[in-house]
Amino acid sequence: MPTTLDGGGLFRVHESDIPFVCYLDANGQPTQPLPGWAEEGSLLVDYYKAMVKAREADRKAIAMQRTGVMGTYPSCLGQEAPGVVYGKQLKKEDVLVPYYRDLPGQLLRGVELSDIYLYWGGDERGSAGPGYGQDFPNCVPIATQAGHAVGVASAFRIRDEHRVALTTCGDGATSKGDFLEALNLAGVWQLPVVFLVVNNQWAISVPRPIQCGAPTLAQKGAGAGLPCVQVDGNDVIALHEVIGSAIERARQGKGSVVIEAITYRLGDHTTADDATRYRDSEEVRKAWSEEPVKRLQTYLHNRGLWSPEQEQAYLEQVKLEIQQAVEIYQKTPLPQVDDLFDYHYKDLPAGLRRQKEEMQGGLGHE
């Protein structure tokens, strides 16, 4: 029988010294002195406006799904904050490798809202718009985008470009090998890539504690030798500090960081889901008291940086913009048969050409 080193504490769980960053509490009160830029306020107003717009656009998408104008849609309600921050902090030449709940960030990156609607409307052309630049399209197969992000970052390094790749994923995604393999590479190669885990506490019906036994998800970076940090994912000031510095650090060639933004999925997983089947309404009620938009609004009101009148005017403007996007989306004609065939290879192979003609014949437009 071996001596029980265990009793001696050999097998203690690795001590977690992961920092947690927060500036504004759930009531919009500062918990510590704010950074200068936040005191100044104008960027905070921008963040606020971007969140409000995202939330309206999201609400519209759900409404369209309910009325049969759009298919299954995954709402970003409650987790708008990380997106508006990276959306503003990334440079145009950087590359976003998103998951599928990144509407707030994508809008700031320049993606047309009508394209986002078109995508969820079941049309590949929604991933084609010029607004995406070199950004990746939404990624549905969980965590697979992490591999792309380290590939993009490798390309930057190979070409000596001072660009950064930022990739997002959910809490559930951190269990999938793709994510972990990518962290490991970023650690060995010191790649200019930022991993942003948007921990909204649920992966469909699976709650965070059932997803991983570690106290933080950020510490998945430890095994890859990466710095890891938790941040209040409903606090744009904290997010700005953490994401902004991580991007800068990566740009300066200092390598990769894993950020876990703690937030909450206020809505159902998608419009096809019914979260009341598996989670407590009490939990959701509590989460509503911590959500990012109200929190920042309170702070801005308190500081006199934003007024109900401004809110009113802005909301009207946003609704107009959204209505325009809806119209563009709804007026987009069905794709041609060419669209379905012509993008599998740069040049259409002979066999596919014949099949295309066959399909065109069948649809009656030769």
Add this chain to the structure above:
Amino acid sequence: MPTTLDGGGLFRVHESDIPFVCYLDANGQPTQPLPGWAEEGSLLVDYYKAMVKAREADRKAIAMQRTGVMGTYPSCLGQEAPGVVYGKQLKKEDVLVPYYRDLPGQLLRGVELSDIYLYWGGDERGSAGPGYGQDFPNCVPIATQAGHAVGVASAFRIRDEHRVALTTCGDGATSKGDFLEALNLAGVWQLPVVFLVVNNQWAISVPRPIQCGAPTLAQKGAGAGLPCVQVDGNDVIALHEVIGSAIERARQGKGSVVIEAITYRLGDHTTADDATRYRDSEEVRKAWSEEPVKRLQTYLHNRGLWSPEQEQAYLEQVKLEIQQAVEIYQKTPLPQVDDLFDYHYKDLPAGLRRQKEEMQGGLGHE
């Protein structure tokens, strides 16, 4: 511009507090008081004998490959210690889920050496012998065995059995998602599984630092919430303490542990490899001065627990045993065509029956 929290040390790499356990230094001198069982000595002699036997069996396999009697073979030279320890510490009813360099452990588990030779001789029946019990066969697709191990451990838990699964892998394997996904599950489900990473510093030509940016491989457990520990992989006393306690801990329902055993691959990756292409002979020379067999031999000699005469007699006995295994291996006739067909399904489907007859016809034995 965000405040540079970085300057403030936000993005420090997670502090590593991974313990490293060692009792005997490279010269066979105790570095700290030994546990009682080691003072007593008889188990140490058993470990020693098992390592010597494994090394001889390994040498023979290489010799057979060189003379064309066996195919590609991966030597375990230099990393015999972890295997003899888990081989003795696991109970028969436990399940070993090995990788492909586990000859030392497999012999102690009861696998016939002739079966091990038969396996590397290119014959599936080498994985069939009753000596394997419920243990898994060698696993060649790197890290895939980790998933099996957590499955086996889950079965134990479901059936309320006090059994343990132990799975081994190399340093390279820790980069593969399969390994990391399995750790994560073991962490959430608190499974009775021990992960033993045999870090022999090389994954074919890829050295440990190019495999992972973290200071230890053990800390990959951190992201899964598992205790992690490093151990001198050439020191059977330390290995006994760590592996033995981990197995016991798991058996008691306290969950899983990640153990990184630091050792060295003294030989080529396999007989098909030529390590001089990519590694320094100086490094190998140094590693020879730290290898496990000599180290324990020195200690046993110093303590008067083992003599040159005993060594001589034991070696002769071992060589005889190995020769017998070689003969059994070499006399094993080729498999029948039935063997190739009959184990794809419990009952041979009609289509396969026809193909089998066709092959039998072709081989001229209807």
Add this chain to the structure above:
Amino acid sequence: MSDKKTLVEAVNTALDHAMADDKDVVLLGEDIGANGGVFRATQDLKSKYGLKRVMDTPLAETLIAGMTVGMAAQGLKPVAEIQFMGFIFACMEQLVTHAARMRNRTRGRLSCPMVLRAPFGGGIHAPEHHSESTEALLAHIPGLRVVIPSSPVRAYGLLRSAIDSPDPVIFLEPKRIYRVQKQTLPETGSRLPLDTCFTLREGSDVTLVTWGACVRECQEACNTLAEQGVSVELIDVATIKPLDMETILASTRKTGRCVIVHEAARSFGVGAEIAARIFEDLFFELKAPVKRVAGYDITMPYYRMEEHYIPDHKRIVIAIHDCLTEP
């Protein structure tokens, strides 16, 4: 009638009955517990059998496949769910190198009595990557069984047999018809064989071979053709691997003509093997070349256009007429 069940309810019932009969039957997958699966295939089973037997896993398909192999090697009868077939690709290494080979590489010492269930195919306006039908990839792998039900009754009987099977079964559920039809299930515990095709309709002019959701469009086509005086023999392959060619050959020998319908891309699809086998074995008896009606060799279009991809009643009827008028 309340005791009639949809296909997905039949799956649920089969799982329920199998779990009741044999405590070694355990379920694992993403969202199969409290949520009952995103299609409700495992609804109520967690509350009935407890969390030791109905296990919500972390989000990791490779892990799901790997641990299922481990459980099966220990003699459990695990039934894993992959939420959509579009996410089955991460299981391929485990399926090909382990599940399919465990028995063979240990010459029967260990085996792999597992079932991997996945909803598959298009037609429900699902998000990207949720409409795959790549059964051909699995059918090529020696050691696997690939089974596809096309009705509630067959879902029940085939799934019971799949769970009984001492070898790994990939059980693909055509989600397009998860809820389109209700049937009274057969007697509790009744099984359907995993080594035969089902002849759904006898006929004399042409043999129509299909599986899964396409059975529906084929049945429609049979009705249309019957009105036109064409007698079609309709075969539901059901078990794609190992393939029961006897039934298909016997029917085609009788009719002299055959049309194969599937949703997956045409090239290198399951239809190719069936067509090749018919041609090889009945070359001198065929009255016309075998025809394939299948998906085009393109990625299943995202949902606005998916209906134009999936073989419909019209394409099937035309193909059968073509086949009948040849030579």
Add this chain to the structure above:
Amino acid sequence: MSDKKTLVEAVNTALDHAMADDKDVVLLGEDIGANGGVFRATQDLKSKYGLKRVMDTPLAETLIAGMTVGMAAQGLKPVAEIQFMGFIFACMEQLVTHAARMRNRTRGRLSCPMVLRAPFGGGIHAPEHHSESTEALLAHIPGLRVVIPSSPVRAYGLLRSAIDSPDPVIFLEPKRIYRVQKQTLPETGSRLPLDTCFTLREGSDVTLVTWGACVRECQEACNTLAEQGVSVELIDVATIKPLDMETILASTRKTGRCVIVHEAARSFGVGAEIAARIFEDLFFELKAPVKRVAGYDITMPYYRMEEHYIPDHKRIVIAIHDCLTEP
């Protein structure tokens, strides 16, 4: 002659020339750096082009595939090596859901000009899981190209074209013939088309269709048959996907007979599609049914028995005689 090269040397030369011509060509994989690849396909390239362009990756095939997609989307031309085809299955999710679809799902906004190389097939007495030939799995996926050379000259020209290709190419190298034949390579930089089969030998009695290492046994068979007065037309498919049926059909139309040879398991293999297509298109012109000589529907046996699995010269000759004597 010293400037003659083996197939694996031709691969090395093609990589070398492509890297010299275009700095966007980068290599990644396991052991491809100092070690030059376990088969030496990347020998000396790291010292020549530096570690930024010849990257030893951690041991993670899913990652390799994923990062290659990422690099390619950024406009590099990455050539990744998977050490053996037996380990390609972990790449399937990335290949199917991303590499093959990137251009289509972004309607050309992003693309995926990558090459994934892997040695494949049996016959070298390799360890378990090192002898797979599952090209059919990849051939079924719209958006991929699957290319297989069968000689040093074709390895050079096809690999150069694969690297040029604006779309993903799976380049499978038959390791059994890595070193059996030396050829003088064509002019530096010459390409071979990725959309045509190669007619290696003209003949009039029967068309013999194959690819990869089996070309060798087929050539032997052609010689034997020539002595027996049988004139065989030998076609090396080379690009499996997209498939150039024109060449195969034209030849079979001429000879009226066709035999297909491949190493992979017969059922649901590439041969099924080729056979089905010939039958469909030439039904009324064929003099005899198309025959397939292929691996059995079993896991490639571990090496003691592998030679009994791989189609040999004898089985090919018999099949051709059978084909010639029918009806």
